Structures are given as C-alpha cells and as structure tokens.
Amino acid sequence: MTAMTSATELSGLIPVNKPTGMTSKDVSRVIVSRFGKLKIGHVGTLDPDADGVMPVLIGRATRLQDYLLNMPKAYSFEFKLGTATDSLDASGNKILELPWDHVTIDSIRKVASSFLGQISQTPPLFSAVKYKGKELYKYARSGKETSDIPVQDLARVVEIRTITLDSCELPFIRMSVQCSKGTYVRSLALDIAEALATTGHVTKLTRTESAGFSLAECISIEHIKGPESRLENLIVPFDRLAIGLPTWSPDDMLLLQRLVDGQTVLIAPSAWPNINQTLCPDALAKAPDGRSVGIVTANTVSDDQIKLHLKRGFQCHLI
Numbered sequence: 001m002t003a004m005t006s007a008t009e010l011s012g013l014i015p016v017n018k019p020t021g022m023t024s025k026d027v028s029r030v031i032v033s034r035f036g037k038l039k040i041g042h043v044g045t046l047d048p049d050a051d052g053v054m055p056v057l058i059g060r061a062t063r064l065q066d067y068l069l070n071m072p073k074a075y076s077f078e079f080k081l082g083t084a085t086d087s088l089d090a091s092g093n094k095i096l097e098l099p100w101d102h103v104t105i106d107s108i109r110k111v112a113s114s115f116l117g118q119i120s121q122t123p124p125l126f127s128a129v130k131y132k133g134k135e136l137y138k139y140a141r142s143g144k145e146t147s148d149i150p151v152q153d154l155a156r157v158v159e160i161r162t163i164t165l166d167s168c169e170l171p172f173i174r175m176s177v178q179c180s181k182g183t184y185v186r187s188l189a190l191d192i193a194e195a196l197a198t199t200g201h202v203t204k205l206t207r208t209e210s211a212g213f214s215l216a217e218c219i220s221i222e223h224i225k226g227p228e229s230r231l232e233n234l235i236v237p238f239d240r241l242a243i244g245l246p247t248w249s250p251d252d253m254l255l256l257q258r259l260v261d262g263q264t265v266l267i268a269p270s271a272w273p274n275i276n277q278t279l280c281p282d283a284l285a286k287a288p289d290g291r292s293v294g295i296v297t298a299n300t301v302s303d304d305q306i307k308l309h310l311k312r313g314f315q316c317h318l319i
Helices: 003-009 024-035 059-069 105-113 136-141 185-195 221-225 253-260
Strands: 012-018 040-042 051-058 073-081 083-085 094-097 117-121 156-169 172-179 200-210 265-267 282-286 292-302 305-313
Touching: 012 024, 012 059, 012 221, 024 040, 024 051, 024 221, 040 059, 051 059, 073 185, 105 156, 105 185, 117 185, 172 185, 172 200, 185 200, 253 265, 253 292, 253 305
Parallel strands: 051 200, 083 200
Antiparallel strands: 012 051, 040 051, 073 172, 073 200, 083 094, 117 156, 156 172, 265 305, 282 292, 292 305
C-alpha cells in the first residue's frame, strides 16, 4: 500500500508532539506535504511558543473533533514573577514590573489551591477567541488600539481539576494542571501571580495530555518527515479512538442498522450505559466487530423503555 493510497483510505488520529516555533497549521502542512491531499483537522490549537500534544485528525475522524475537544487537557508550565508582558508570555513586550520578594512557597501553594474547581477566565488579547468574527490576536498584532475591545464580556467559566507545584526557584515557578477545554494557562499563571500580590508571565508551556493521548504517546515532526514514515503506521485508527463518552455495544446488528437508517428504536434502560445510576444522555455506539457506528442519544419514555436515535453517524451500512 502506498502512502498516497493510505491517505485516501485511512481515517484516524496522529498524536503529534508539536515543537516550539511551529503553528498548529504548520503541523498540518507537514503532514499534507508528506502524505498528499488529506481531509485534516486538529484538536485545539497551540501557540507557536508552546509545545506538546497536538492531536491531528485525518479523514472521517474530523467528525469527532467536537467530542475530542471536550475531553480534559493537561499542561506543564513555568512562569516568572515580577514582570508582565502584553502577550502573557516571553514573546511579548514588557508592560509592568512589580516586586516579588515577599512570595513564599507556602503562599504559592495556598494561592494555587484556591484556583481549584470552576473559575471565570478572561481570555488574553493574544488568543484565538473571536470578537466580531475576528480572532483577538489579529487585533493585537495589527498595532491598532485594542482598549475598546470588551474582553471582560468574553469571559468564560473553566474548570481546574488539579494543580500541582512542581518546582520553585523564585522568581520562577513550575506547575502542572489538569483542566477543562477553553482554559488559558497564560491567564491562569497571571491570575496566580496577581493573587500573590505581584505579576508575571509564562516562560515555558507544554501540553502533556489532549484527546486522551499523553506526551509519551506522541510522534515527533522529524519522524513524520522521515522517508520511511507511513501513514498507516502513524495513525491511530478511527475505530480505536475514545471520545470521552460511554460505549454502548449491542449484539443486535439489525437494531444498529435501523439507527443508521434514521429510525428511532426502543430498548430497556438496563441495556443502556449509566453513571452512578444516572442514565447517560449520549453514548458511542459500537458494532460487535468493533466499528464505531456513531453517537446515539437516549430519552426516557417510561420506567421500562428508553428511546434512542442517532445523533451523529459514522457508518452508512453495517450489514
């Protein structure tokens, strides 16, 4: 099988270790350049100054993008106290300096723990959040006045699930965080610095987990570019991807085909996945042979029946 044939037949995900200095689009261009024209997407962007896990979707797997984006992410980051920049990282212009020598390890731990749970975040101007249909970073890089942009109105609620102090050699602090989608680690670092009565900016940012893949599972750009690389060896096949939903695997292929054909079916609640005795609204339907059929939604009809319909299909014919 040639690389070009693989490109037209395979669907799945390539977990890429994006190096610093590349944009997310640069990574996609490398893959297309190596393997030919592809339907391609990625699970979230990474700033050029950041590195780490960047899942790239190929073919039908692009249909999973919304679900993979909803899965938790993890980052390792270093920030420097005392100096703020307009981009919240080391690539920006210095805009403020404040003393930091009052900060202690105990105060860092106490402040960091206060950010656990749901918090409201204002996106940085150097971000991909859109205002009037245009990314904020495009306003910031244009050199035009940005003080009129109501960034506070663009605030979002995110969840910090874990936050760990990894090392501290003041004014440098290194932390790890597990968080929900939409979390801006640069903003989190600045908020922590301000809670410590100083300011700061990120000096190093690595995404260590995304879409269920860890940094250790990722493939380097150099390996992808290599003459011996083959798409079928790099890609995690479509049907092996976990998307953060419970799996429903009935034995009845006719029932699955009815769902694929757009029909509504009724099943017993005991045959449907639940979490903590609560009916799951959505599940990933799997055929007995392991094929991912689609996302199925459940609605309660009565105590002994629930109604299912296909919310998003991945197959046309099963039998």
